[in-house]
Amino acid sequence: MLHLTLESRLRAAVTLVLPDASTANVLVRPAADAKFGDYQSNALMTLAKECKLNPRQLATDVVAKLDVSDICEKVEIAGPGFLNFRLKPDALAGVLAAAARGEHLFFAQATTETLRTVVIDFSSPNVAKPMHVGHIRSTILGDSLARTLRLLGHRVITDNHIGDWGTQFGMLLIGWKTLMERTALDRDPIAELERIYKAVNAACKEAPATLESARAELVKLQSGDAENLAIWHEMIRLSQVQFDAIYGRLGVKFDHTLGESFYNPWLKTLVEELVAKGLARESEGAVAVFSDGTLPPKTDPLRVQNREGEWVDDPLLIQKSDGASNYATTDLATLDYRLKEWQATEIVYVVGAPQQPHFNKLFHVFRRWQPEAAAKVKLLHAWFGSILGDDGKPFKTRSGDTVKLADLLDEAEERALKVVAEKRPDLDAAVQKEIARKVGLGAVKYQDLLSNRQSDYVFSWDKMLALTGNTAVYVQYQFTRANKVVRDSGMERQASLADGQLVLGDPAEFTLAKHLLNFGLTLDAAADDCRPNFLVNYLYELATLYSRFYDQCPVLKAAEPARTMRVVLCDLTARVLRQGLDCLGIEAPEVM
């Protein structure tokens, strides 16, 4: 918050010295080290380089025009041209008082000018398959991004683009008709669907005749056969029951679940339009979009170098030689729908890294298809790393020993319950169980959001369900401690708190208070780059700073004015922790 004030003052001062310079990159950030002060700006060194000026001289000139004496001590110029700002305690206390009065929680919401309409495409499991740990990253990343953007005041539309169409249904239909056991289906629908799918898949490899009949069933489905359509609808319904159960546990909600099949009615005309516009043409019986040659081969998504080093076409197929569409066609139709139906200004696809070439092609082809619309929308593939097995190899759905998501969540809650029972034997069993639920599910989500999304992820039960160190439990625990102090303080709502009533004394208070102010900065960074790990790290740090403060500064026994200051710090810390955890989809227990 204060850094934004410093930033705008600094920009104004820069403009006075260098009227033509762009100040977009003039930023004020929290200081890297407390000994340099509270905030710093490195921008003048960059600016001096661009303008071929002496950086120290530029810094001196800018500081001469800079008036921040209401919030800072004298601005220092250090090293080759760093600006170091040291806050006046009263300025910091003033921001805290405003937050305590409920005027803000250290972040700013979007205005009508900055409002974005963001469609987030995430989770997207396949019908008739169990959700496994491979789905967790997309689901949790996407949900966190949606929650964060919503908190920042943007219009967010979440869409679960489930896999409810495609060649696997040929095999599923055969299996349903010839192998399916009704009692098994009633007991565990997804397991039975998975079983028949695997059986038919194996049979197809043995006998070409089975493969043929699977194709025939698929054609019947696609041409509207009533029996096959009914079975297909039933498989989707059974899957949706499973999805809803998992999403319910995870607290994940979607505004829409428009699966691949939803776009079927538009696919044929879409292909025709692309052909008519000259973008797509027939090739080896299929229809594909080829490079138009306007880009250098190296940056052209539709060209690739072959073994001999020659550049050859690597087109985007939009219709198979049997006349059926594929996922490129569906994805183009989906993109078109989202722009027309929802007026999206951004579409974020939270999909794994291996699909980068696909999205490169998809976005490229869309730009050629609808240049005007494409110019107005930001398309982002927020990719993430693979989940690896203990052997370091990515595991795939068919390898057989994938960990089912439901089992993972069960195990998380069970492990957490053991710890809760040990730490808090005084609580009722039902209360213990509820804490264990929040702690266990929190552990899973936190672990997944903790590292950079682009890193590969080595799956291990112990790692995923860790309850010590930098984990959700730690943050949740600090929240309950802060919350408890506020409850016990008996302090009324602080609506009438005056700025002057807050006096910062102890260094632990000062450090904690400064960190609270960085909440908004962190939310913005996490949302803009789709990196919830920034927020996770921020919350962990806030929790550690609170824990130190709690250890060093008695709150309820302190004399005024320290007592009020400290209760306010506890209250604000608890509020920021709760709000931050909420952005991660993690619940904050009142008691632990």
Add this chain to the structure above:
RNA sequence: GCACCCGUAGCUCAGCUGGAUAGAGCAUCUGCCUUCUAAGCAGACGGUCGUGGGUUCGACUCCCGCCGGGUGCACCA
């Protein structure tokens, strides 16, 4: 062969427009509960940031080469 990703402490990983002495957790070791919840706090140990060059006031970060690992490369999604 080509493209993309990765290589940071014993292990798992952070590292924000290039910025000041590269940070956490786990593990190991040492202290701290008659004091608001010890699911806690304080401290120690631990690094040629794969490697060799380049760019510059400054490189884990940008560029080039090399080594090592992973993934993908037209009708599955």
